[in-house]
Amino acid sequence: MTELVEETPRAKSIVLEAPHWAGHRAGQHVDVRLTAEDGYQAQRSYSIASAPEDGFLVLTVERLADGEVSPYLVDELRPGDELELRGPVGGYFVWEERDGGPLFLLGGGSGVVPLRSILRHHRAIASTVPVRLLYSARSLPEVIYRDELMRLSAYDELDIRFTLTREGPDGWRGYTRRIDRELLAEVAFPAAARPLVYVCGPTGFVETAANAFVELGHDPLRVKTERFGPTGG
Amino acid sequence: MDSLDGNAIAGLLYDVYGQEVTTATTICAHCGAARPAAELRVYLQAPGVVVRCPSCDGVVLALVTIHRVTCVDARGLDALEPEQ
Numbered sequence: 001m002t003e004l005v006e007e008t009p010r011a012k013s014i015v016l017e018a019p020h021w022a023g024h025r026a027g028q029h030v031d032v033r034l035t036a037e038d039g040y041q042a043q044r045s046y047s048i049a050s051a052p053e054d055g056f057l058v059l060t061v062e063r064l065a066d067g068e069v070s071p072y073l074v075d076e077l078r079p080g081d082e083l084e085l086r087g088p089v090g091g092y093f094v095w096e097e098r099d100g101g102p103l104f105l106l107g108g109g110s111g112v113v114p115l116r117s118i119l120r121h122h123r124a125i126a127s128t129v130p131v132r133l134l135y136s137a138r139s140l141p142e143v144i145y146r147d148e149l150m151r152l153s154a155y156d157e158l159d160i161r162f163t164l165t166r167e168g169p170d171g172w173r174g175y176t177r178r179i180d181r182e183l184l185a186e187v188a189f190p191a192a193a194r195p196l197v198y199v200c201g202p203t204g205f206v207e208t209a210a211n212a213f214v215e216l217g218h219d220p221l222r223v224k225t226e227r228f229g230p231t232g233g
Numbered sequence: 234m235d236s237l238d239g240n241a242i243a244g245l246l247y248d249v250y251g252q253e254v255t256t257a258t259t260i261c262a263h264c265g266a267a268r269p270a271a272e273l274r275v276y277l278q279a280p281g282v283v284v285r286c287p288s289c290d291g292v293v294l295a296l297v298t299i300h301r302v303t304c305v306d307a308r309g310l311d312a313l314e315p316e317q
Contacts, residue, residue: 029240029243029244031244043244045240045241045242045243045244086244087244089243089244089247089253090240090243090244090253090255090271091243091253091255091256091316092239092240092243092255092256092269092270092271093240093271203235203236203237206238224271225238225271225272226238226240226271227236227237227238227240227241228237228241229235229236229237
């Protein structure tokens with residue numbers, strides 16, 4: 001581990017040098033295994049936050065109160081420490097340019113992590129596929145990669161929007177509501193445009209969104225979902 | 234009980250099948266529903282890992298790892314066709 005970046009009060013990005021890393025595709029995960037002195041092992045799967053082109057591996061981990069692995073990664077890990085990684089794993093929630101678009105990315109909370117890898121990959125290869133991201137967070141301080149997303153929104157190909165479900169700061173011009181069919185009908189590319197949709201977030205968030213996309217007439221085969229939750233901590 | 238999906242056990246499934254299978258098409262032995270393994274419902278807080286069909290809730294896979302050996306019950310799985 002070479003660097004620790006505090007993204008929000010509860011989430012940190014862990015920057016890793018992985019000398020034998022075989023490379024990954026945007027959206028894939030890595031399994032992190034911790035071994036205690038008595039031999040007890042705990043393993044969790046984390047989405048990779050960096051693009052394949054970044055040259056280093058970044059995991060963004062949110063501390064879960066009852067978690068077995070995330071409190072160690074967020075609070076205890078120090079630069080110079082080593083982690084046992086296995087990966088990349090998963091080939092489903094992955095975007096490559098040949099998959100095309102337009103691309104609609106929907107993230108809830110730390111579900112934005114694999115979407116950030118997709119966005120960075122899109123920029124690294126200077127793709128012209130139109131991308132729209134809707135990121136739902138509780139409040140502005142809980143928005144992960146806030147500054148980076150603001151910077152990325154300057155690109156013509158990228159349309160980045162936020163919805164805050166608990167409170168918006170004074171002067172906030174983004175949405176302040178939970179995602180539902182009406183919001184997705186307003187923000188997402190219409191079904192007729194045949195967008196590729198990637199949804200990542202807590203299970204309830206993903207279920208709500210997946211059902212809404214079907215009701216809005218989207219082809220279920222073009223809606224990819226990834227759920228995470230406290231059981232993954 | 235909170236469930237995740239097949240993406241969460243991509244590494245475990247790789248160990249069992251020796252290749253990436255979250256993109257493979259599964260067919261549920263209980264109801265015949267077909268979907269990518271990534272879209273199956275996964276329960277990690279059972280003793281071991283229980284994988285259920287989102288259509289009929291039937292158990293498709295159960296995996297238990299003891300002393301580094303993983304035992305797999307795949308009787309609920311009629312087919313697992315890797316992506317071409």
